[in-house]
Amino acid sequence: MIVVIVAWAHEFAIEVGSKEPVLEIKRNIEQNLGVPIASQTLSVSGWELVDGLDMEDYPIVTEGTKIDLIIKPTLESLLNQPSKIQITVKFSSRQINIEVDRTETVRSLKEKIHIIDGTPIKRMLLYFCGIELDEDFRNLSEYGIREFSEIIVFLKTMNRLRDDPPSRKLSVIVQTSSSLLNAATIPVELKDSSTVNDLRELLLSNKILPHEDYLFIHKQRIMRDNCSLRWHGVESGDFLYVFKGTVSRGEY
Incomplete structure (x- = not known):
């Protein structure tokens, strides 16, 4: 379950x-x-x-x-963990390595990226494991960021094509639960710019899935309906798990 x-x-x-x-x-x-x-x-x-x-x-x-x-936090973890850690900051076409303190805030990280790369702070959207670091004054450790974590940078702009690479076609496998089509595996091809809603509509319009409410899981994380497969980090060959039902996500 x-x-x-x-x-x-x-x-x-x-x-x-x-x-x-x-x-x-x-x-x-x-x-x-x-x-x-x-x-x-x-x-x-x-x-x-x-x-x-x-x-x-x-x-x-x-x-x-x-x-x-x-x-x-345990006393042992506080004593054993080094205060400085190395993280990788990834843009659409490049990446940089940065040393940060575990107690640094999201805002502090944005300032470091700005100093090193020149990216305007107001345009930055930072993500870790599919979750936006949307509270500037929270510590990086509160988001689970540790040694060698990868932070994804998206840029807020009116012209998304300038920041994101061209769309590419993905071949993924949609895996249903045992109670849905008897754990069927469904190969699907679509662009990485397609949203989860697009994927759902494709499966429904082709009558592959019956008309119900569904949620999709990628690498044990609930996928957001209005976000693209690229945003979720989906690659060709990945499995996307589909289950009946809906989940209230609280704050996003």
């Missing part, structure tokens, strides 16, 4: 088994978000999910349940 991890005012979808241990879910979060297991507290409606138990012990956790992730 798909559950939704809520953290940093954003939401992340992950797939868990009906008997999945709580500790295994925390390992999954550590691998995908970079949050150490020891710093994680998971809860549902105020009830903490205890490490020694599994999903079978929590019948309140069902398809689409929102699990709150509270992050508490």
Whole structure:
């Protein structure tokens, strides 16, 4: 089943088994978000999910349940982690490496990019793992940014063609859930500039999927309807998982 991890005012979808241990879910979060297991507290409606138990012990956790992730830095992590880290800042056609402090703010990072690259701060949109760094005065560590993290830079402009590379065709695989078309795999070709809404309309108009509400998952993250496949980092050969239902994403 798909559950939704809520953290940093954003939401992340992950797939868990009906008997999945709580500790295994925390390992999954550590691998995908970079949050150490020891710093994680998971809860549902105020009830903490205890490490020694599994999903079978929590019948309140069902398809689409929102699990709150509270992050508490441990003394060990504060002592062992170097304050300075190297990150990669990627533009559409180039990338630069920058040394930053874990406690630096998003605004401070934008200022460094401006000094090194000359990009106007007002035009910058920064993304990490598909999530916009939209609060200038939050620390980079609050977004899960760590050593060798990759930050994507988009530029706000009236002429998007000047900043983004030309559209290219992608060949992806749409994988349905076991309850939808018996876990079918559907090859699809479309441009990387196509949005998730475009993909949904393609599948519906060709009667590949019945007319229902659907959500799409790429690399264990809920895809945004109005954003392009390029924005989500989709490449040829990637699997896009489709499930019936809708998810309230809170703040985006």
